[in-house]
Amino acid sequence: MPSNPSMSAAIVGAAESNKIGFIEEGTTATRLHLEAINNVCKQTGIKPSEIDGVFSAGFSPQLGEHLGIHPKYLDTTAVGGASFVLHVHHALAAINAGIIDVALISHGEAGFSARKNRGNGTNRAGADDKWSVGNQFEVPYGIAGQPSNYAHAMTRHMHQFGSRKEDFAQIAVTTRDWATLNPRAVMHSKETHPFGGPITVQDVMDSRLIAWPLSLLDCCLVTDHGGAVLIASAEKARSLRTAPVWIAGAGESMSHWSMLEMEDFTATSARASSNTAYKMAGMGPGEMEMAMIYDSFTVTAGITAEMLGLTPRGEGPSLWADGKAGPGGSGIPVNTNGGGLSFSHSGMYGMMLLVEVYRQLSGTAEDGINGLPGKQVEAKTAVVNGTGGALSTTGTLVLVADD
Amino acid sequence: MAYTKPIPDPEEYLNKPFWDGCKEGRLMLPRCEDCNRVHFYPRVLCPYCHSDRIDWIEASGEGYIHTYAVQHRAFGGYADETPFVTAFIDLKEGDRMLTVLRGVDPLKPEDIKIGAKVRVEFEAASDEVSIPFWRVVE
Numbered sequence: 001m002p003s004n005p006s007m008s009a010a011i012v013g014a015a016e017s018n019k020i021g022f023i024e025e026g027t028t029a030t031r032l033h034l035e036a037i038n039n040v041c042k043q044t045g046i047k048p049s050e051i052d053g054v055f056s057a058g059f060s061p062q063l064g065e066h067l068g069i070h071p072k073y074l075d076t077t078a079v080g081g082a083s084f085v086l087h088v089h090h091a092l093a094a095i096n097a098g099i100i101d102v103a104l105i106s107h108g109e110a111g112f113s114a115r116k117n118r119g120n121g122t123n124r125a126g127a128d129d130k131w132s133v134g135n136q137f138e139v140p141y142g143i144a145g146q147p148s149n150y151a152h153a154m155t156r157h158m159h160q161f162g163s164r165k166e167d168f169a170q171i172a173v174t175t176r177d178w179a180t181l182n183p184r185a186v187m188h189s190k191e192t193h194p195f196g197g198p199i200t201v202q203d204v205m206d207s208r209l210i211a212w213p214l215s216l217l218d219c220c221l222v223t224d225h226g227g228a229v230l231i232a233s234a235e236k237a238r239s240l241r242t243a244p245v246w247i248a249g250a251g252e253s254m255s256h257w258s259m260l261e262m263e264d265f266t267a268t269s270a271r272a273s274s275n276t277a278y279k280m281a282g283m284g285p286g287e288m289e290m291a292m293i294y295d296s297f298t299v300t301a302g303i304t305a306e307m308l309g310l311t312p313r314g315e316g317p318s319l320w321a322d323g324k325a326g327p328g329g330s331g332i333p334v335n336t337n338g339g340g341l342s343f344s345h346s347g348m349y350g351m352m353l354l355v356e357v358y359r360q361l362s363g364t365a366e367d368g369i370n371g372l373p374g375k376q377v378e379a380k381t382a383v384v385n386g387t388g389g390a391l392s393t394t395g396t397l398v399l400v401a402d403d
Numbered sequence: 404m405a406y407t408k409p410i411p412d413p414e415e416y417l418n419k420p421f422w423d424g425c426k427e428g429r430l431m432l433p434r435c436e437d438c439n440r441v442h443f444y445p446r447v448l449c450p451y452c453h454s455d456r457i458d459w460i461e462a463s464g465e466g467y468i469h470t471y472a473v474q475h476r477a478f479g480g481y482a483d484e485t486p487f488v489t490a491f492i493d494l495k496e497g498d499r500m501l502t503v504l505r506g507v508d509p510l511k512p513e514d515i516k517i518g519a520k521v522r523v524e525f526e527a528a529s530d531e532v533s534i535p536f537w538r539v540v541e
């Protein structure tokens with residue numbers, strides 16, 4: 001049983017932005033956040049670098065980036081005015097669990113200035129804020145959607161490690177092989193999609209360029225999708241008729257939000273989040289018998305394989321080489337549903353990772369979903385990694401089948 | 404000829420010295436008075452030492468290609484300009500900027516050299532806003 005969180009954490013400081021109220025000269029939500037953070041850090045003597053959990057109503061990766069910190073707990077719960085009370089609750093749980101030591105809960109909202117600023121900004125974070133970092137320094141250069149961003153990482157990987165476009169293309173080919181075994185996959189066959197069914201490295205190379213070096217078949221689908229999972233306490237889990245899949249380890253991190261702040265274009269925070277997860281699990285990458293790796297693009301999966309310790313540095317695509325991560329391959333099975341590349345990807349693919357890994361580790365894949373049977377791998381352990389933003393935020397799970 | 408691509412609406416507080424400089428043909432960058440490091444984009448707190456004492460310097464306008472991509476799909480005014488090359492530029496003074504790279508052939512991406520020297524130039528997108536772009540100079 002986990003310990004009772006009561007008394008396990010306390011509020012240790014509180015501050016406001018330098019100015020509050022009707023700020024006639026104008027301000028932005030970002031400035032209000034950062035001034036308050038600066039002030040509470042000075043008040044408490046806690047350095048921003050000591051903050052390892054960031055909680056805000058929808059603004060946490062931007063705050064982490066602005067501070068130049070890489071927290072291991074991110075919460076952007078945005079449920080209206082009560083959000084910050086909920087954040088206290090979440091932070092208490094995270095601290096009690098021993099995941100973090102210092103939680104920052106931050107608020108900044110330029111309600112008065114937003115009107116004054118002709119609606120430009122900034123009362124909120126995000127792409128619809130005309131004064132966001134993206135709208136100031138990325139959009140003017142034709143950056144539109146993630147392919148235009150992620151391509152820069154692939155170019156840098158090819159430059160730094162001598163990897164080739166063909167090496168990444170193999171990831172799409174092997175992932176498609178899994179999709180041909182999954183009747184629910186969009187690219188399962190010619191019956192499910194005109195361009196479905198098996199593909200070759202040459203097919204990927206010949207598909208039209210989206211953002212060189214990324215071609216169409218290096219890029220994920222854009223679909224409609226829904227999914228859900230249930231998580232229960234150990235006691236409850238043992239009382240149910242479904243097979244439990246145990247959460248042995250979990251970790252999260254971020255390196256940046258905007259690609260402008262991606263220091264190393266060939267590395268992501270999956271290194272940090274998987275280190276946390278492996279450590280919690282007391283297991284290492286060599287003990288992982290399957291992997292579910294976010295494949296918004298071939299380069300996402302390739303780089304992440306390195307970060308998860310499944311291949312040496314610079315050799316991520318080798319996990320898929322010669323189809324060894326595919327059906328009947330000599331390596332560990334990877335993205336057994338057909339991935340975001342060939343199964344389904346609605347924009348936020350993380351849920352699909354969870355549903356598939358549950359099906360495989362619980363042994364229920366053959367039972368099928370919606371009347372359509374899947375396939376089965378023999379894995380008893382799995383590493384699952386999700387990537388968000390522009391190779392920005394990551395979460396890693398180490399999962400173990402019930403014995 | 405009218406400028407058809409996205410024109411930023413200059414943020415009036417943190418970024419004002421940057422956009423004012425662009426209009427005058429000068430690349431202005433924020434520098435921390437405590438650790439002396441230059442950062443980009445502009446911040447409330449220095450991302451390296453978390454000081455709130457930020458000053459501005461006029462940069463050399465020189466940099467180097469860190470990485471690049473060729474955009475074959477774009478939207479709005481940029482849709483008419485595909486393919487075009489985007490690049491992250493390592494600024495001589497430190498940190499990075501994104502740009503549409505000038506002086507390169509988007510149909511020969513393999514010929515573009517990571518590490519190549521680039522220089523900033525400014526295009527007046529409107530009466531109010533000039534946008535910095537970088538051009539390969541070697």
Ligand SMILES: [Zn+2]
Pocket residue numbers: 435436437438439440449450451452453454
């Ligand atoms: Zn500093």
